[in-house]
Amino acid sequence: MQLQKIKLFMYFPPEKTDKPITYRLVKDYDLMFNILQAQIQPNKKGRLMAELEGTAENIEKGLQYLKEQGVQYRIFNKNIIWHEEKCVHCGACTAVCPSRALSMDRNEWKLTFDHSKCLICELCVKTCPLNAMDVNIFL
Ligand code: SF4
Ligand code: SF4
Structure with a gap:
C-alpha cells in the first residue's frame, strides 16, 4: 500500500483548541501525525504546522474531518531542495x-539536511551565496 505525505498549516477556532482533533486523525484515520510547529492556547485561535502521512484515501478523509470540525487548513505546494553538488x-x-x-556535522564539517524538520520558510534559499538551496513548487 503506497503512503503519501503532505505538509499543512491548520487553523483552529478558539472553541476547538482543547478538542482531541489531532488524536482522532491518528486513531480514526490511521494517519501518522508529526507536529513541526505549534501555537495553541486555550480559548484562543490556534495554529499548527504538521506533516500527515497515510494512504491517499485516509488523507482525504482526514482533511474532510478537519473541515467538518471547522478547522481550516492550507496544504503546502512546495518543498526545499538542497543541491549538494553546489554546496x-x-x-x-x-x-x-x-x-x-x-545543521553542520562538526566531525566532517559537512552540511546535513533533515527534510522532516523543514518549515519551508525559505530563509536558507535567500542566504545561500551559491544558490545551493532552492524551492520546488508542485503544480
Ligand atoms: S531555513 Fe527554513 S526553508 Fe531552509 S531548511 Fe531551514 S526551515 Fe527549511
Ligand atoms: S549556505 Fe549554501 S553553500 Fe553554505 S552550507 Fe548552506 S547550502 Fe551549502
Missing part, C-alpha cells in the same frame, strides 16, 4: 534555519 558546506544557512533542519 561548499560554509554553514551560513544553518545560522538562519529556525528549525535546525540544516
Whole structure:
C-alpha cells in the first residue's frame, strides 16, 4: 500500500483548541501525525504546522474531518531542495534555519539536511551565496 505525505498549516477556532482533533486523525484515520510547529492556547485561535502521512484515501478523509470540525487548513505546494553538488558546506544557512533542519556535522564539517524538520520558510534559499538551496513548487 503506497503512503503519501503532505505538509499543512491548520487553523483552529478558539472553541476547538482543547478538542482531541489531532488524536482522532491518528486513531480514526490511521494517519501518522508529526507536529513541526505549534501555537495553541486555550480559548484562543490556534495554529499548527504538521506533516500527515497515510494512504491517499485516509488523507482525504482526514482533511474532510478537519473541515467538518471547522478547522481550516492550507496544504503546502512546495518543498526545499538542497543541491549538494553546489554546496561548499560554509554553514551560513544553518545560522538562519529556525528549525535546525540544516545543521553542520562538526566531525566532517559537512552540511546535513533533515527534510522532516523543514518549515519551508525559505530563509536558507535567500542566504545561500551559491544558490545551493532552492524551492520546488508542485503544480
Ligand atoms: S549556505 Fe549554501 S553553500 Fe553554505 S552550507 Fe548552506 S547550502 Fe551549502
Ligand atoms: S526553508 Fe527554513 S526551515 Fe527549511 S531548511 Fe531552509 S531555513 Fe531551514
